[in-house]
Amino acid sequence: MIKKKKKASKVKAKAKAGPKEKTAILRLDVAFYPQAALKQAKEAFAHLASIEIRRQGRQRVIKFGGMSAAAARKLPDEFANYALSCAVVEA
Amino acid sequence: MNPTIQAAKNMVSIQVDEKVFPRDVVVAAAYIFIDRCYIRLERALRGRVLARIKGKKKLSRNQLVNLADEFENELLHQLIRRQVAERTDGLREVIVGRALFSAEPESGAEAAQAEPQEDMDYLDDPLGIAIPWEEKYGDDKKEEEGQ
Numbered sequence: 001m002i003k004k005k006k007k008a009s010k011v012k013a014k015a016k017a018g019p020k021e022k023t024a025i026l027r028l029d030v031a032f033y034p035q036a037a038l039k040q041a042k043e044a045f046a047h048l049a050s051i052e053i054r055r056q057g058r059q060r061v062i063k064f065g066g067m068s069a070a071a072a073r074k075l076p077d078e079f080a081n082y083a084l085s086c087a088v089v090e091a
Numbered sequence: 092m093n094p095t096i097q098a099a100k101n102m103v104s105i106q107v108d109e110k111v112f113p114r115d116v117v118v119a120a121a122y123i124f125i126d127r128c129y130i131r132l133e134r135a136l137r138g139r140v141l142a143r144i145k146g147k148k149k150l151s152r153n154q155l156v157n158l159a160d161e162f163e164n165e166l167l168h169q170l171i172r173r174q175v176a177e178r179t180d181g182l183r184e185v186i187v188g189r190a191l192f193s194a195e196p197e198s199g200a201e202a203a204q205a206e207p208q209e210d211m212d213y214l215d216d217p218l219g220i221a222i223p224w225e226e227k228y229g230d231d232k233k234e235e236e237g238q
Contacts, residue, residue, distance in 0.1 A: 028131070028133075029132065029133040029134055031114070031133075031134055032114075032118060032132040032133065058134070077129035077145065078129070080129065080130070080131055081125050081129055081130060084118070084121060084122065084125065084130060084132070085122065085125055087118065088118055088119065088122045091115070091118075
């Protein structure tokens with residue numbers, strides 16, 4: 001009985017979060033990914049997720065939220081590639 | 092530069108010595124692979140750069156090894172490009188400078204010819220280009236037909 005209740009609460013929590021509530025964190029080295037490049041990438045991907053960027057030591061931590069499941073699989077990697085290309089073009 | 096193959100992650104990691112391949116060379120080499128791989132670059136210990144290359148499509152172990160080899164070749168290619176660019180920097184400046192200098196309009200007769208005549212109007216038609224063919228040659232043709 002308790003197990004069933006636990007299961008039910010888990011399902012409810014999942015339903016509350018919704019299918020679009022995927023999050024991901026990406027860490028990029030500041031030496032290779034300058035702020036301007038990340039800003040450009042953030043603007044380019046803004047329609048796919050909510051993106052937060054903050055600096056943590058020698059890394060920039062990029063937090064993605066509100067992504068669809070399909071986007072969550074590729075978005076951080078695509079973001080990193082885009083930022084790298086921006087860095088190369090800007091350099 | 093021993094590549095580490097992680098077949099389960101569809102990824103290969105390569106550590107590059109910055110003393111041999113400067114940072115901009117590594118970035119330029121990584122950029123070449125951006126269309127078929129996901130690339131992450133980061134600083135590693137002892138002046139090295141760690142390049143993580145992940146296939147966009149699922150790759151076999153052999154393909155990952157080939158990918159690592161291609162990346163190493165590309166590093167060399169970019170290094171040579173850089174060296175050649177450094178060596179021919181002065182020459183390029185001379186060529187561009189000369190090209191720009193020769194593109195300037197010369198003073199004197201040529202310059203005067205190139206300038207548009209100020210008393211000309213856009214409605215003027217000294218060569219009679221705007222006159223219809225009938226007006227220009229119509230009478231001749233009629234005369235020819237009459238003969």
